[in-house]
Amino acid sequence: MTNLEKYDREFIKMFGVKKEELPTLKYRGIKKWDSMGHMDLMSALEERFDISISTLDVLDFTDYEKGKTILAKYGVEI
Amino acid sequence: MQMRISTDPLTESNCYILEESGGCVVIDPNDSQAPLRIITENGWTPELILLTHEHCDHMAGLDTLRDRWPEARVVVSRVCNEGIQNKRLNMSMIMEVYLYFSGHPGCHYDPFVCRPVEECYDGDFSITWRGHRFRFVPLPGHTPGSVGIFMDDNVFFSGDYLLPDREVVLRLPGGSEEDYARVTVPFLQRLPDGIQVRPGHGAPFTLHNTEEYRWELEHFERVDSRQKN
Numbered sequence: 001m002t003n004l005e006k007y008d009r010e011f012i013k014m015f016g017v018k019k020e021e022l023p024t025l026k027y028r029g030i031k032k033w034d035s036m037g038h039m040d041l042m043s044a045l046e047e048r049f050d051i052s053i054s055t056l057d058v059l060d061f062t063d064y065e066k067g068k069t070i071l072a073k074y075g076v077e078i
Numbered sequence: 079m080q081m082r083i084s085t086d087p088l089t090e091s092n093c094y095i096l097e098e099s100g101g102c103v104v105i106d107p108n109d110s111q112a113p114l115r116i117i118t119e120n121g122w123t124p125e126l127i128l129l130t131h132e133h134c135d136h137m138a139g140l141d142t143l144r145d146r147w148p149e150a151r152v153v154v155s156r157v158c159n160e161g162i163q164n165k166r167l168n169m170s171m172i173m174e175v176y177l178y179f180s181g182h183p184g185c186h187y188d189p190f191v192c193r194p195v196e197e198c199y200d201g202d203f204s205i206t207w208r209g210h211r212f213r214f215v216p217l218p219g220h221t222p223g224s225v226g227i228f229m230d231d232n233v234f235f236s237g238d239y240l241l242p243d244r245e246v247v248l249r250l251p252g253g254s255e256e257d258y259a260r261v262t263v264p265f266l267q268r269l270p271d272g273i274q275v276r277p278g279h280g281a282p283f284t285l286h287n288t289e290e291y292r293w294e295l296e297h298f299e300r301v302d303s304r305q306k307n
Contacts, residue, residue, distance in 0.1 A: 035179035036249040039172045042143060043251050055174045 003078045004047075007071070009066060010044045025064040049076045079210075083282070084112045088182060089091055089135035089173075090279050094235060101125040104150075105227065105235050106278060107139035108152030124150040126207050128214075130237030130278055133250075134159025134170040140192050151203060155216060164256040165189040167221070167252050194207040207226050217249055219258025219263060226265070233274045234285075239266060242280035 001009075004005040011022055023054045027033055029077070033041070044057050045051075045067075061067050068078040084093040086108045093113045094105040098234070103126040107113045111307045117124060129137050145148060154162070161167040171177065173187040184277045213228040220238045227235040239246055239262065248255045269285055276282050 016223055036247070037251055039179070040249055040251065042175065043172055044293070052171070055178065058172075058175045059178065 002074055003071075006048055007045075007068070007078050010041065010048055014041050014044060022064050027062045029063075031063070049074070051076060081276075082116055084108065084116055085139075086112065086138075088185065092280075093139070093280055095122075096229075097122050098210075099207065100234075101178065102203070103128065103207060104143060104240065105252055105276075106136040106237075107143050107275060108136055110142040112137045113139050117143075117200075123147065126150065126205075126212075126243075127152045128212065129154045129158055129162070129204065130227060130235055131221045132158045132168050132252075133151055133221060133238070134168045134173055135191065136237070136278060137162055137168070137192055138170075138190070140248065144193070152195045152297075153198065153199065154195045154199045154227050155203075155214065155223045156200050156223075157216075158225070159195045159198045159285060160254065161221060162192040163194055163221045165191055168192070172251075174303040217262040219254055219262045220246060221250070222252045222254070222257070232272075233276060234269065235276045235278075237278045238267075240275050240285070241277050242283060243277065 008019060008069060010021055011017060012019065014037065015030060017025060017030065025033070027038055028056065042053055046053055049071065053070070053074065057070045057073065061070050071078055079096055079263040084095065085091070089108065090105065091108040093108040095113060095116060097120070100122055102117060102122040102124050104113060105128045106123050107127060108184070117302045127140065127143060127150050143153065147259070160231055167175040170187065170189040170192065171307060174185060177185045177187060200214055202210055210230050214225045215228070217224045217239060218225045224237050226237065246258065247253065248258050256297040271286055273285050274282065275285050
């Protein structure tokens with residue numbers, strides 16, 4: 001499984017969205033991606049990619065696309 | 079018996095210290111300093127340390143107390159024991175972010191784990207301390223290792239359930255709406271009228287089969303409704 005597939009799978013599993021919805025997915029853009037959902041997502045991504053995302057980056061992770069840039073900082077190329 | 083409550087100003091979690099004849103029980107040592115200070119200043123000796131669940135805001139002072147009083151008996155559920163040794167499951171890994179979203183931006187919170195506990199239990203379990211019976215009932219939902227703790231059948235330490243004016247949080251790592259609806263809510267609904275509730279956050283209260291059930295029942299109905307749909 002590629003990193004992109006892993007990345008997408010976490011969003012789909014966490015928020016119950018379709019793959020075609022991912023590019024426009026934003027924090028607080030859907031009900032499930034609220035503060036609790038955000039923490040859960042960060043935790044799942046950390047576990048999935050075996051990284052530890054800093055608090056600043058967690059707060060900067062405001063949408064699906066931005067998340068790719070942030071994960072790249074931790075050596076996860078998507 | 080006298081009871082002291084130490085509330086952590088940052089996480090607002092409660093640590094309960096129950097003293098009798100110089101010995102004490104510590105339930106949810108929430109902070110590494112405040113419970114230790116209260117116990118030391120009063121010259122008490124912790125004889126029993128209990129946890130309602132594995133989250134860091136309920137056990138951040140556990141190892142400090144164990145270091146100071148290694149002879150204290152520590153009793154936790156087996157699942158809770160696994161959780162306290164895991165930064166993700168004990169929530170310390172995301173506590174800084176949680177605090178940010180809870181209105182405490184800029185707080186620093188170091189992830190940590192606790193050492194394993196030797197005395198663990200599964201299922202319904204009871205112990206006696208100085209003639210008082212403590213009974214532990216597994217209540218999954220908020221976390222998989224959550225328990226309710228009865229003392230002498232008339233006091234109930236509810237952990238992160240039955241929190242005054244707060245909805246139960248079921249979406250943190252390890253949380254389960256299904257377990258909460260299936261196991262925990264039916265149990266909480268059967269609590270006897272007049273029992274003294276000592277919640278993990280907020281002020282103690284006496285449970286009456288009316289208003290105090292509101293937040294649990296409302297949530298249960300929402301969960302139940304979603305599962306049926």
